[in-house]
Amino acid sequence: MSQAIRRRYFTTVSLMASNASRTHVRGSDSVSPFFHRPCAFPLYVHLYACYSRAMSVIAVMNLKGGVGKTTLAILLAHELAGRGGRVLLADSDPQASAHAWSTWGLTKDTIVVQPTKKITRKLLAELKTKFDTVIIDCPPALGDQCILAAVVADAALIPVLPGALDFAATTVMLETLSAADTERQTPLKKLFVVNRADSRSAMSNALVKQLKGFEGCKVAKTTIPQRAGYTKAIAGKWRSLSRDLQIPIESLADELLGEDA
Ligand SMILES: Nc1ncnc2c1ncn2[C@@H]1O[C@H](COP(=O)(O)OP(=O)(O)OP(=O)(O)O)[C@@H](O)[C@H]1O
Ligand SMILES: [Mg+2]
Numbered sequence: 001m002s003q004a005i006r007r008r009y010f011t012t013v014s015l016m017a018s019n020a021s022r023t024h025v026r027g028s029d030s031v032s033p034f035f036h037r038p039c040a041f042p043l044y045v046h047l048y049a050c051y052s053r054a055m056s057v058i059a060v061m062n063l064k065g066g067v068g069k070t071t072l073a074i075l076l077a078h079e080l081a082g083r084g085g086r087v088l089l090a091d092s093d094p095q096a097s098a099h100a101w102s103t104w105g106l107t108k109d110t111i112v113v114q115p116t117k118k119i120t121r122k123l124l125a126e127l128k129t130k131f132d133t134v135i136i137d138c139p140p141a142l143g144d145q146c147i148l149a150a151v152v153a154d155a156a157l158i159p160v161l162p163g164a165l166d167f168a169a170t171t172v173m174l175e176t177l178s179a180a181d182t183e184r185q186t187p188l189k190k191l192f193v194v195n196r197a198d199s200r201s202a203m204s205n206a207l208v209k210q211l212k213g214f215e216g217c218k219v220a221k222t223t224i225p226q227r228a229g230y231t232k233a234i235a236g237k238w239r240s241l242s243r244d245l246q247i248p249i250e251s252l253a254d255e256l257l258g259e260d261a
Helices: 001-017 045-052 069-082 097-103 121-127 144-152 164-181 201-210 228-233 244-259
Strands: 056-060 087-091 111-115 135-139 155-162 189-194 218-220
Touching: 001 121, 001 201, 045 069, 045 155, 056 069, 056 218, 069 087, 069 097, 069 111, 069 155, 069 228, 069 244, 097 135, 144 164, 144 189, 164 189, 164 201, 164 244, 189 201, 189 244
Parallel strands: 056 135, 056 155, 087 111, 087 135, 155 189, 189 218
Antiparallel strands: none
8 A cells, every 4th residue: 555545544533543533524414413303214324324425624724814824725735635535625714815826727636726705514515526625715814704613624834933913822822722622522623833933033943842832732743844945945936845845745734734733
């Protein structure tokens, strides 16, 4: 089994195990675990539906602007599409940067980019036969889009820049996310990733330590370096990233969708 296929296999299995009662069956007739309704089908039918329609929903969010949400959303979409996944990049930011970028014809054919103001459970239920992954690019503001994304996503990827002001904004955002948790069956998985990191800078290392102090959150082992290559990669017609830029994106995708996610 190739590395990519193996990764994808584990992703499906791990999502099936962790989310069987949530995303995969939302909106269908057999959604009883989430909505506490009686199950219309035998358990094996229910499980088969979960297995065959596994779809993961990742919200890339931070109330702070310019931290790399759109950049990472696009790079992750390409990474997952490169593994053979059908990817929807749902642009819920009114600035619509990701959607504007896709209209320049720069993206891979297998990625659908769609302006989507409100990601609801009903909408996700309609999408689950069409896509393996939905990546939501959230706006840098506290609003309906962010809260809805926090309610329906399987995981939130939270890019953070090394800087004191960025850290302060994170505290406010986590309060918002914990409010959204009251609408969920299980708390939203939150994965911080330090973006534009300089491994030699004490600031990046100090940030990782501080982020680890937030209860219920994980900090990605991967950090995304500060490299103009990422900006260039999405500024022209899509070309594969150079290997040194690709590796952090690959490991970030593994951490997001892996078994221990
Ligand atoms: N790892 C990186 N290395 C270098 N430049 C980066 C990196 N990540 C993001 N950038 C640059 O930082 C700027 C802001 O990135 P981006 O637009 O993705 O942030 P954002 O969080 O989506 O912003 P907004 O909050 O306005 O939606 C862009 O010019 C982008 O090219
Ligand atoms: Mg953005």
